[in-house]
Each structure stands twice: as structure tokens, then as C-alpha cells.
């Protein structure tokens with residue numbers, strides 16, 4: 001192996017998980033439950049704080065968390081049950097939709113709970129990002145490029161949208177270049193108690209989303225493509241754009257929030273692998289590394305929990321000599337991806353007013369071959 005930094009050869013473990021997010025935690029817990037040793041390779045964040053976008057947990061998340069033994073810890077967290085949902089989508093009126101079951105998460109607390117549970121499931125943790133992956137005999141050698149490495153028989157890619165391994169072992173499809181421009185809002189008027197609601201609003205070039213976070217702060221996000229450079233640097237332009245939205249800006253103002261600061265930008269488009277696992281080679285991808293969903297679907301966290309758990313169980317079976325669950329997992333992810341692409345199109349085609357404009361036209365196209 002030319003160029004591989006000289007370091008003591010790492011001990012081979014049955015499974016190496018790359019990544020330290022939702023899917024990785026679910027996989028590590030599932031492997032521990034199966035009695036299969038694993039090592040986790042991911043950058044260790046020094047004290048998570050602030051805000052991370054991705055706060056809507058669908059009702060299916062409750063059962064998945066219970067299955068991972070996390071129900072009590074989750075329910076004791078600072079999350080709140082989902083409140084009323086208002087949507088202006090397909091017509092210029094804001095309608096109250098049937099109540100959704102689920103939660104609005106304090107995402108930092110949620111991710112910290114999962115990171116703690118993963119640390120309990122496996123004490124073997126290597127701090128850093130994977131630079132490359134090599135085959136050596138029947139093992140995967142995971143190289144961090146700094147002399148550190150991990151070695152294992154089965155490889156689980158849980159690296160989120162980076163899909164650091166899966167996109168090299170399979171083909172990654174990018175459906176669109178959606179980005180989220182998002183900011184939190186402080187309460188300007190402590191005398192106004194904001195409703196614990198969520199507002200969704202379509203617009204000619206994208207869509208707005210706003211919600212009340214469990215911390216009492218507001219969240220606003222503008223989803224569009226391509227990435228709108230000017231509003232990322234021009235506070236007045238961003239605040240004016242929000243104020244001019246038909247419902248979202250006025251709702252946030254009436255709920256007593258101050259205008260937001262400059263938005264952060266995060267990729268949010270749909271990505272998926274042609275095949276999420278390979279039983280012959282002994283690898284699988286789970287979570288966003290396998291399929292990254294448009295946030296309009298609110299599927300991401302529930303799917304990452306499910307895929308992480310299923311991929312962990314399949315890896316355990318593979319280690320015991322039964323390769324079938326790995327192939328079944330890949331088939332199930334492919335079916336789920338096809339279903340999701342149909343749902344995505346159905347959601348976007350409910351908005352026909354802007355059908356001639358590029359943002360909507362590309363989303364009305366049928367994508368599944």
C-alpha cells in the first residue's frame with residue numbers, strides 16, 4: 001500500500017462504523033444488542049451547543065427510539081409535542097392542517113442523547129475524519145490520514161450527506177441543489193407568548209418554513225435553488241425578503257420575534273445511492289449517506305434511525321455468516337427511495353401556481369426511471 005502512513009496495525013473488529021450522527025448511533029446500539037463488537041470513526045465534537053437545524057421528528061420516531069431503549073431519556077428531554085401546522089401551499093390562503101403527531105426537537109439535546117447512547121454501546125471511538133478506505137485481505141482498512149486507522153470486516157457508512165464511502169462504492173444520484181438559508185430569532189417582546197406552531201408557505205422561487213423551537217426561540221428557513229448569494233451577506237435584503245413574504249414574516253412578527261440575523265446556508269437537496277449495501281463486499285450505508293431527503297418530507301431523522309438500526313442488525317447477521325439480511329436491507333432502501341421520490345413529486349405538484357418557474361418546473365418532473 002503505497003503512501004499509507006506507518007503506524008501500528010489496528011486490531012481488526014467485526015464492524016467499523018464511520019460517522020457519529022443519528023444513523024451511526026442507531027447502528028452502534030443495534031450491534032451492541034446483537035453482541036457484535038464495533039469501532040466508531042468520527043470527529044468528536046467538543047461540547048455541542050448553539051442550534052442545529054432539523055427539529056421536526058415524525059411520530060414513527062417514538063417507536064424507533066423505544067426500540068433502541070431510549071424512550072425514557074427522550075421523553076425526559078426538552079422537546080415538545082408538535083403544535084398546530086399552518087400551510088399556504090397551492091393557494092394564497094393560510095390553512096390550518098390536521099394536527100400532526102410527533103415532536104419539535106431541541107436538536108442539540110437530541111444529538112447529545114444519541115452520542116451518549118452510542119458511547120455506552122461502544123467504547124471504541126477513533127476521533128477524526130476518514131480520508132480513504134482500502135481493502136486488505138478480507139478486511140476494510142479505514143485511514144484517517146493522520147497515522148490513525150481502523151480495521152474491520154464489515155463497513156458501515158453513516159457519514160451523512162458526505163456519503164464519504166458509499167458514493168465511491170456505489171453511484172450517487174443528485175436530484176436537485178436545494179439549499180436552506182436559516183436563522184433563529186430572539187423574542188423582541190417578552191409580553192407576547194408565541195403559539196407553538198409551524199408555518200409552511202410556497203413562493204415563486206422556493207418555500208418558507210418557520211416554527212417555534214422548544215427553547216422559545218423562533219426558526220425561519222428559506223428553501224431554494226440555486227444558492228442565493230446576496231441574502232447571505234446583505235442583512236437588509238434578507239430581512240426585507242422575509243418581511244415581504246405573504247404569511248411567514250408577518251406571523252413571526254406578530255408572534256413577538258425580532259428580525260433574524262444573517263442566515264446560515266446548508267445543502268438540503270435529494271441525494272441517493274443506486275445501491276445502499278453490498279453483501280459480497282460487506283458494506284452498507286445508512287441515513288443521509290444512503291438517501292438524503294428533501295426536508296419538506298420531514299423523513300430524515302426517522303429514516304436515519306430506521307436505516308441505522310436495520311443496517312446494524314444486517315451487519316451482525318453478515319458477521320455470523322448470513323449475508324441475506326444485507327441484500328434485503330439494500331432492497332428495502334431502494335423501495336423506500338422510489339416511494340419517497342413519488343411522494344416528493346406529489347408534494348411539489350400540489351403547488352401549480354408557479355409551474356412555469358424553474359424551481360417548480362424541475363420538481364414537477366417524474367424522476368424515477
Ligand SMILES: Cc1cc2nc3c(=O)[nH]c(=O)nc-3n(C[C@H](O)[C@H](O)[C@H](O)COP(=O)(O)OP(=O)(O)OC[C@H]3O[C@@H](n4cnc5c(N)ncnc54)[C@H](O)[C@@H]3O)c2cc1C
Pocket residue numbers: 018019020021022023024041042043053054055056057058128129130131158159160161162164180266267268286287288289293295298299300301302304
Ligand atoms: C436544512 C435541513 C433541515 C432538516 N430538517 C429536518 C426535520 O425537520 N426533520 C427530519 O427528520 N430531518 C430533517 N433534516 C434531515 C436530518 O437532519 C438528517 O436526515 C439526519 O440528521 C441524518 O442523520 P445521519 O446520521 O445520516 O447524518 P448526520 O446526522 O449528518 O451525521 C453524519 C456524521 O458523519 C460524520 N462524518 C461526515 N463525514 C465524515 C468522514 N469523512 N469521516 C468520519 N465521519 C464523518 C459527521 O461528523 C457526523 O457525525 C433536515 C436536513 C436539512 C439539511
